[in-house]
Amino acid sequence: MKRHPILIPASLLALALAACGPAPDLEEGPAAPVAPAAGSPAEAVPVAGQEEGVTVRDPWLRQPPPSAGVSAGYLLIENPGAYADRLLAVETDAAERVEIHEMDEVDGLMRMREIEGGLEIPAGGEVALQPGGYHLMLMGAGEGVVAGRHVDAVLVFERAGRVGVTFEVRPPGASAAADRGQAHGH
Numbered sequence: 626m627k628r629h630p631i632l633i634p635a636s637l638l639a640l641a642l643a644a645c646g647p648a649p650d651l652e653e654g655p656a657a658p659v660a661p662a663a664g665s666p667a668e669a670v671p672v673a674g675q676e677e678g679v680t681v682r683d684p685w686l687r688q689p690p691p692s693a694g695v696s697a698g699y700l701l702i703e704n705p706g707a708y709a710d711r712l713l714a715v716e717t718d719a720a721e722r723v724e725i726h727e728m729d730e731v732d733g734l735m736r737m738r739e740i741e742g743g744l745e746i747p748a749g750g751e752v753a754l755q756p757g758g759y760h761l762m763l764m765g766a767g768e769g770v771v772a773g774r775h776v777d778a779v780l781v782f783e784r785a786g787r788v789g790v791t792f793e794v795r796p797p798g799a800s801a802a803a804d805r806g807q808a809h810g811h
């Protein structure tokens with residue numbers, strides 16, 4: 626079955642967007658995939674002994690606004706390996722379903738939609754899921770998604786397979802920049 630843009634009633638979209646956080650702030654920089662940090666990934670060839678798999682940093686969820694039931698999830702995915710990978714799905718008992726979303730601007734309005742075919746994590750690079758950019762959308766988030774709690778999930782990658790992750794739930798107003806410091810406290 627072909628994927629199609631999600632049609633969401635305006636009232637629900639407003640709530641969902643609230644869950645996604647404020648419109649991107651110039652101070653937070655570009656929301657696009659982060660370019661590979663070093664080296665020449667275009668010339669990347671498999672190197673014996675090079676680390677495989679993916680690494681996840683600073684996974685967190687934003688507590689949904691009251692009665693919204695939609696939470697946004699953020700994390701940094703690093704792929705030190707020599708092959709591109711792809712985040713295909715996210716599984717958790719804490720929500721009815723998890724979608725992988727991207728934001729784009731249409732007529733001056735930020736709109737989000739599900740990424741078709743999963744989110745590519747380039748070889749030797751990383752992708753940030755952060756407010757205003759790529760994010761996870763937990764539809765039907767349960768009562769366990771409350772600030773201060775932790776939510777277990779499994780990220781399903783095309784190459785790396787199933788990767789367990791524990792999201793820290795932060796208050797509805799939490800933003801990426803403000804949380805950098807405390808993110809490394811555990």
Ligand SMILES: [Cu+2]
Pocket residue numbers: 641645726737738760761762
């Ligand atoms: Cu979304």
